[in-house]
Amino acid sequence: RINEQRLWDTLMEMGDIGGTEKGGCNRLAGTDLDKQARDLFVSWCKACGCTIDVDKIGNIFARRAGTNNDLPAVGTGSHLDTQPTGGKFDGVFGVLSGVEVLRTLHENNIETPTAMEFSVWTNEEGSRFQPAMQGSGTYVGRFDLETELNKTDVNGIRLGDELERIGYLGEMELGSRHMGAFFEAHIEQGPILEDEEKAIGIVRLGQGIRWYNIEVVGRPSHSGTTPMHLRKDAMLVASAIVTEMNAIALRHENGLGTVGFMQVWPNSRNTIPGNVKFSADLRNPKPDVLLTMHEELVTFCKEIALNHGVEVNVDPFWYFAPVEFNASDDVKAATEKLGYSHMDIYAGAGHDACYMADLVPTGMIFTPCLNGISHNEAEYSSPEECAAGANVLLHAMLEASER
Amino acid sequence: RINEQRLWDTLMEMGDIGGTEKGGCNRLAGTDLDKQARDLFVSWCKACGCTIDVDKIGNIFARRAGTNNDLPAVGTGSHLDTQPTGGKFDGVFGVLSGVEVLRTLHENNIETPTAMEFSVWTNEEGSRFQPAMQGSGTYVGRFDLETELNKTDVNGIRLGDELERIGYLGEMELGSRHMGAFFEAHIEQGPILEDEEKAIGIVRLGQGIRWYNIEVVGRPSHSGTTPMHLRKDAMLVASAIVTEMNAIALRHENGLGTVGFMQVWPNSRNTIPGNVKFSADLRNPKPDVLLTMHEELVTFCKEIALNHGVEVNVDPFWYFAPVEFNASDDVKAATEKLGYSHMDIYAGAGHDACYMADLVPTGMIFTPCLNGISHNEAEYSSPEECAAGANVLLHAMLEASER
Ligand SMILES: NC(=O)NCCC(=O)O
Ligand SMILES: NC(=O)NCCC(=O)O
Numbered sequence: 001r002i003n004e005q006r007l008w009d010t011l012m013e014m015g016d017i018g019g020t021e022k023g024g025c026n027r028l029a030g031t032d033l034d035k036q037a038r039d040l041f042v043s044w045c046k047a048c049g050c051t052i053d054v055d056k057i058g059n060i061f062a063r064r065a066g067t068n069n070d071l072p073a074v075g076t077g078s079h080l081d082t083q084p085t086g087g088k089f090d091g092v093f094g095v096l097s098g099v100e101v102l103r104t105l106h107e108n109n110i111e112t113p114t115a116m117e118f119s120v121w122t123n124e125e126g127s128r129f130q131p132a133m134q135g136s137g138t139y140v141g142r143f144d145l146e147t148e149l150n151k152t153d154v155n156g157i158r159l160g161d162e163l164e165r166i167g168y169l170g171e172m173e174l175g176s177r178h179m180g181a182f183f184e185a186h187i188e189q190g191p192i193l194e195d196e197e198k199a200i201g202i203v204r205l206g207q208g209i210r211w212y213n214i215e216v217v218g219r220p221s222h223s224g225t226t227p228m229h230l231r232k233d234a235m236l237v238a239s240a241i242v243t244e245m246n247a248i249a250l251r252h253e254n255g256l257g258t259v260g261f262m263q264v265w266p267n268s269r270n271t272i273p274g275n276v277k278f279s280a281d282l283r284n285p286k287p288d289v290l291l292t293m294h295e296e297l298v299t300f301c302k303e304i305a306l307n308h309g310v311e312v313n314v315d316p317f318w319y320f321a322p323v324e325f326n327a328s329d330d331v332k333a334a335t336e337k338l339g340y341s342h343m344d345i346y347a348g349a350g351h352d353a354c355y356m357a358d359l360v361p362t363g364m365i366f367t368p369c370l371n372g373i374s375h376n377e378a379e380y381s382s383p384e385e386c387a388a389g390a391n392v393l394l395h396a397m398l399e400a401s402e403r
Numbered sequence: 404r405i406n407e408q409r410l411w412d413t414l415m416e417m418g419d420i421g422g423t424e425k426g427g428c429n430r431l432a433g434t435d436l437d438k439q440a441r442d443l444f445v446s447w448c449k450a451c452g453c454t455i456d457v458d459k460i461g462n463i464f465a466r467r468a469g470t471n472n473d474l475p476a477v478g479t480g481s482h483l484d485t486q487p488t489g490g491k492f493d494g495v496f497g498v499l500s501g502v503e504v505l506r507t508l509h510e511n512n513i514e515t516p517t518a519m520e521f522s523v524w525t526n527e528e529g530s531r532f533q534p535a536m537q538g539s540g541t542y543v544g545r546f547d548l549e550t551e552l553n554k555t556d557v558n559g560i561r562l563g564d565e566l567e568r569i570g571y572l573g574e575m576e577l578g579s580r581h582m583g584a585f586f587e588a589h590i591e592q593g594p595i596l597e598d599e600e601k602a603i604g605i606v607r608l609g610q611g612i613r614w615y616n617i618e619v620v621g622r623p624s625h626s627g628t629t630p631m632h633l634r635k636d637a638m639l640v641a642s643a644i645v646t647e648m649n650a651i652a653l654r655h656e657n658g659l660g661t662v663g664f665m666q667v668w669p670n671s672r673n674t675i676p677g678n679v680k681f682s683a684d685l686r687n688p689k690p691d692v693l694l695t696m697h698e699e700l701v702t703f704c705k706e707i708a709l710n711h712g713v714e715v716n717v718d719p720f721w722y723f724a725p726v727e728f729n730a731s732d733d734v735k736a737a738t739e740k741l742g743y744s745h746m747d748i749y750a751g752a753g754h755d756a757c758y759m760a761d762l763v764p765t766g767m768i769f770t771p772c773l774n775g776i777s778h779n780e781a782e783y784s785s786p787e788e789c790a791a792g793a794n795v796l797l798h799a800m801l802e803a804s805e806r
Contacts, residue, residue, distance in 0.1 A: 084669040085623050085677065127671040190628035209627065211672065220488050222778040223661035223684045224612065225593035225751035228652050230775070235662050236649050239642035246639050249631050258626035259638050260672040262665065266487040268530040269614065269664040269682035270752075271778040274488065279672035281626045348628035349673075372633070375625040375674040 004387035015088030024377020029081035029123035030162030054170025058122040072180030077119025087379020097390035131318035136352035181400040184353035191372025201345035201366030211318040212280040217311035220274030238276040327363035334395035407790035418491030427780025432484035432526035433565030457573025461525040475583030480522025490782020500793035534721035539755035587756035594775025604748035604769030614721040615683040620714040623677030641679040730766035737798035
C-alpha cells in the first residue's frame with residue numbers, strides 16, 4: 001500500500017506552485033510556474049534513483065530500472081499544467097500518484113520484473129495552447145512536431161520558445177520509449193462516482209471531442225447612429241451561435257456543447273463589434289452522434305452568416321475520436337484485489353492516456369471529486385480517495401510488470 | 404468663407420496622430436496620442452493669439468478676445484479622442500472647424516463684438532473611460548469631479564493620473580467660462596443626410612441613451628464532464644441577454660440596442676465561463692420609450708437569472724435624457740444665408756453640445772459622412788462637405804456674437 005499522508009503532502013506542496021487564494025491552482029503550460037512544477041517532479045524522481053529524459057515536445061520521462069530491462073517498461077503519467085482557474089488535482093493527482101508508487105517501490109527495495117516509467121506530458125489542458133493533450137498527441141504521432149512547437153498563445157508567444165526558455169525542450173525522439181502498458185490515475189472531474197458512492201471508476205472509454213475556432217466578421221459601426229436593419233453585428237451573431245451550441249447539446253443524448261473563450265473587437269461599448277472570435281467544444285461518447293452535432297453546428301453557422309450578411313469562419317481544428325481502453329481489466333483486477341468499490345465509467349475529458357492507447361495497452365483509474373466539480377478552484381478530492389486511486393495504480397502497474 | 408483646403412490639411416495632419424493602416428484613427432482619451440493631439444491644437448490656437456486654459460477635468464479652452472470682453476463669449480468645440488477603431492472625423496472635425504473659424508477671423512483681422520472660445524472636451528467617446536461626454540458632463544455639473552477623475556480603464560488606470568501624466572490636469576474651475584451661446588459641428592455618423600442629399604443637418608434633438616455594466620456570475624466547471632443540466636454557464640446567459648438587447652430594440656420604433664464590450668472569465672475553452680462582464684447600450688429619441696426599453700432589459704435579466712440559477716448584476720450607471728437644442732434657429736439662419744441644402748435631424752450619438760445645452764443656448768451642425776459609417780476606420784467626409792459645415796459654424800458664431 002502507498003503512503004496516504006505522503007501522497008497528500010506532495011499534492012499540497014505541488015499545489016502551492018501557482019496556488020490561488022481560493023485554494024485552486026493557476027499553472028499554465030510553458031510558464032515559469034510550469035517549470036517550477038517540472039523541476040520539483042524531476043528532483044523527486046532523481047531522489048529515488050530515476051534517470052530523466054525530455055523529448056522534443058517537452059514530455060518528461062523518469063525511469064526506474066527493472067530486473068530485465070529488455071522487457072518493455074510499464075508506464076504511468078499525467079500532466080502538471082492546470083487551467084487558469086483550475087484545481088490542485090486535475091492531472092497533478094495522476095503525476096503524483098506515480099511519484100508515490102515510485103517512492104513505495106523505492107523505500108521497500110522492490111525490484112520489478114520490468115522497468116517502470118513515470119511521465120509528465122506537456123500542455124494537456126489545451127488552455128494556453130491548442131489542442132489539449134498536445135504533448136501526448138505529438139508523442140504518439142497524431143500531431144506534427146513543428147506545427148505544435150509553432151503554436152502560439154493569445155499573445156503570440158510560441159510553445160517551442162516557452163519550452164526552450166524554461167529548459168524543457170529536450171532531445172529525445174518522440175514515441176521512442178519502449179513500453180508494454182500504460183496507466184493513468186485521474187480525478188473523475190464529474191459527479192457520477194460520488195453519486196454512486198464508488199471509490200474507483202474503471203474507465204472503459206474516452207468520449208469524442210471536437211474543437212473549433214469560430215470567427216464572425218461583421219462591420220464595426222456606431223451604436224447610436226446605425227439603424228438596426230443596417231447593422232452587421234458580429235456580437236449578435238456570435239451570441240446566436242453560443243445559444244445554438246447549447247441547443248445542439250440538448251438535442252442529443254449525452255451531448256455537451258460549450259463556448260468557453262471569446263475575444264471581441266474593437267471591444268468598445270459604443271461600437272458595434274466588427275469581429276468576434278470564440279471557441280466551440282462539442283462532445284459525445286458516440287462518434288456518429290458527434291458527427292451529427294458537428295454537421296448541425298456547421299449548417300447553423302452557414303445559415304446565420306447568410307441571414308445576417310456577415311462572414312462566419314469555422315475552423316474545426318481538432319477531432320478526438322472516442323477511444324476504448326484495452327487494459328481496463330488490469331485496473332479492475334487491481335481494484336477488486338484491494339477490495340475497493342468500483343463501477344465502469346467513461347471519461348468526459350480528454351486525457352494523455354487516450355493518446356497513449358494508440359501505442360500500448362492502456363488503462364485509466366478514476367477517483368471521485370467533490371460535487372463533480374473540476375476546472376474550478378474548488379476542485380477537491382479527499383486524502384482517502386486519492387490514496388485509493390494510487391493504490392490501484394501501484395497494483396495495476398505491478399501486475400502488468402509481472403505478466 | 405473658411406479655407407476648404409486648409410481645413411482639410413489640418414484634418415489630415417491631426418489624423419496622422421494615431422492614424423491606422425486602414426486610414427482610421429486610434430487615439431484613446433488620456434493616452435500619449437491624446438496629448439500630442441491636444442498639444443497640436445494648443446499650438447494652432449496660440450499662433451492665432453489665443454489664451455489657453457485647462458480645467459480640472461482636462462477640458463481645454465482657447466479664447467480669442469472680442470471688442471467687448473464683458474459680454475458673454477460665443478463658444479464652439481468638440482473632442483479629439485477617438486474609438487479604438489475610429490475615424491479621422493468624429494469629434495476632430497468639430498474641433499478643427501473651430502480652428503478654421505479662428506484662423507479665418509485672425510487672417511482677416513475680423514474683430515468680433517464678443518470673445519470667441521474654442522474648446523476640446525475630455526473623453527467624449529466613453530470608450531476607455533465611462534461614461535461618454537465625461538469632460539463636458541463634468542464641466543456642466545452633471546457628474547462629480549472626484550468620481551470621474553477616479554474612473555479607471557480596463558487595466559485599472561485612473562483618468563486623473565492619465566490627465567496629470569499628459570499635462571492636462573488643469574486648475575480652471577468647472578463651469579466657469581462666461582459664454583452666451585455654444586455651437587458644435589459634427590459629422591452625422593448616420594446615413595440620413597447622404598440618403599436625403601442634404602449638405603447640412605440642423606440638429607433639433609439629441610436622443611436618450613442608457614448605459615449599463617452587466618455581470619453574469621455562474622460557476623466555472625469542466626466542459627467535458629459537467630452535464631448540461633448541472634451547468635451555471637455565464638456565457639450562455641450573457642448570450643441570451645445580447646439576443647434580448649436586439650429584440651428590445653426591434654420591438655420599439657427607433658429603438659437601438661448594442662452590446663459592444665465583453666470580458667469572459669477565465670476565458671479558457673474547456674472551462675464553462677464562471678463570469679462574463681459586458682456593456683449594454685439602449686437608445687431612443689423618446690424618454691418614455693427608452694424607459695420601457697430599460698424596464699424590459701431589467702425584467703429579462705431578473706428572469707433569466709432565476710431560470711439559470713446564476714446571478715445577473717445590472718448596473719444602469721448612465722442615463723442621458725434626450726435634449727433639445729435651443730439655438731438651432733441660429734444654425735438654420737446661417738445655413739440658409741449661405742445657401743446650403745438642409746434638413747432637421749436628431750443626433751443618434753451623444754455630443755458635448757448635449758451637455759453644454761444645460762448652460763447656454765446651444766446648436767449643432769451635422770454634415771454627411773460616407774455610407775453613414777462612423778466608429779469605423781473607413782469613416783469619411785469629403786473636403787466640400789467639411790467646408791460647408793465649417794462655413795455654417797463661422798456664420799452661426801458671428802451672428803450670435805453680433806446679437
Ligand atoms: N483532464 C482534462 O481536464 N483535460 C483537459 C482536456 C479536455 O478534456 O478538455
Ligand atoms: N459622437 C460620438 O460618437 N459620441 C460617442 C458617444 C456615444 O454616442 O456613444
